[in-house]
Amino acid sequence: MTTLTFIGAGNMATSIIGGLIEQGYDANLITACDPQTQSLSQIQTTFAINTSTDNIAACKACDVIILAVKPQILKTVVLALKPALEQRQELPLIISIAAGISAQQIQQWLEKPIAIVRCMPNTPSLVQKGASGLYANAETNQQQKDIAQTLLQAVGYTTWVDDEALIDAVTAVSGSGPAYFFLFMEAMIEAGIKQGLDQESATKLTLQTALGAATLAQASDVSVDELRRRVTSAGGTTEQAIKHFEQSGLREIVEGAMLDCAERSKAMAKEFN
Numbered sequence: 001m002t003t004l005t006f007i008g009a010g011n012m013a014t015s016i017i018g019g020l021i022e023q024g025y026d027a028n029l030i031t032a033c034d035p036q037t038q039s040l041s042q043i044q045t046t047f048a049i050n051t052s053t054d055n056i057a058a059c060k061a062c063d064v065i066i067l068a069v070k071p072q073i074l075k076t077v078v079l080a081l082k083p084a085l086e087q088r089q090e091l092p093l094i095i096s097i098a099a100g101i102s103a104q105q106i107q108q109w110l111e112k113p114i115a116i117v118r119c120m121p122n123t124p125s126l127v128q129k130g131a132s133g134l135y136a137n138a139e140t141n142q143q144q145k146d147i148a149q150t151l152l153q154a155v156g157y158t159t160w161v162d163d164e165a166l167i168d169a170v171t172a173v174s175g176s177g178p179a180y181f182f183l184f185m186e187a188m189i190e191a192g193i194k195q196g197l198d199q200e201s202a203t204k205l206t207l208q209t210a211l212g213a214a215t216l217a218q219a220s221d222v223s224v225d226e227l228r229r230r231v232t233s234a235g236g237t238t239e240q241a242i243k244h245f246e247q248s249g250l251r252e253i254v255e256g257a258m259l260d261c262a263e264r265s266k267a268m269a270k271e272f273n
């Protein structure tokens with residue numbers, strides 16, 4: 001009977017709510033807040049949850065507050081909630097999915113020790129194929145960690161990190177990761193078209209190959225490098241392509257891109273705090 005209040009009813013909140021409802025979570029226990037009455041009425045019609053344009057009223061008695069607004073406005077949103085939280089006997093668990101803002105920063109805004117779980121989900125959460133990294137601050141108890149895990153598991157895979165700094169690495173791997181694969185798919189589609197395939201065939205072959213490779217890798221009990229070796233017969237076609245990637249420094253490019261991503265995540269924390 002854990003009551004949940006989502007602050008922000010955009011893409012990520014909607015996907016988490018959708019996942020929870022699909023798993024049988026009681027819609028009466030969920031409230032979504034947003035200034036957009038249009039988004040609220042859509043989410044209300046789809047999931048039959050409670051909705052409100054009043055963040056403060058919706059946070060007066062709930063067990064969990066999920067901060068699902070853009071990082072740029074998180075400080076304003078949290079500061080506005082502070083008086084309501086100060087009046088509460090028992091503090092709620094705060095779950096933040098905002099990129100770049102640390103649990104410690106949210107605690108400083110609230111000026112009191114409070115259980116905070118910081119999560120980094122990704123966009124495939126929209127189709128319940130997400131991957132999220134979670135970090136709990138010292139004030140969070142096991143029951144609260146379980147609640148956070150249930151929420152994020154509703155939209156995919158979850159893993160915990162003990163050190164909040166590792167959320168930057170999670171951002172570099174899975175938070176931004178979908179875009180890397182989209183870029184690679186874009187490049188494959190364009191190259192396929194240049195070799196004479198029509199747009200539709202090049203797109204469908206690429207997407208199905210990406211899906212097939214990920215599904216095979218997940219189902220397999222061997223590592224991805226072993227799977228790659230098994231497709232790469234000596235003197236064959238794949239070997240030529242792999243050689244080209246390796247000689248062009250693909251691994252270094254990926255490593256550099258992910259370092260830049262993690263650095264940006266750290267810099268964002270400074271910008272928005």
Ligand SMILES: NC(=O)c1ccc[n+]([C@@H]2O[C@H](COP(=O)([O-])OP(=O)(O)OC[C@H]3O[C@@H](n4cnc5c(N)ncnc54)[C@H](OP(=O)(O)O)[C@@H]3O)[C@@H](O)[C@H]2O)c1
Binds near residue numbers: 034036071120121122
């Ligand atoms: N999408 C991703 O891939 C992804 C991945 C990891 C983490 N995240 C994080 O998830 C968070 C939400 O992202 P999103 O993609 O769901 O964004 P979104 O679709 O823009 O949703 C945010 C919602 O919050 C609403 N909002 C604005 N001010 C508010 C206020 N004062 N009180 C309540 N709601 C308010 C927005 O309304 P308006 O449109 O009117 O402003 C919007 O409907 C972000 O912090 C982002 O960093 C996203």
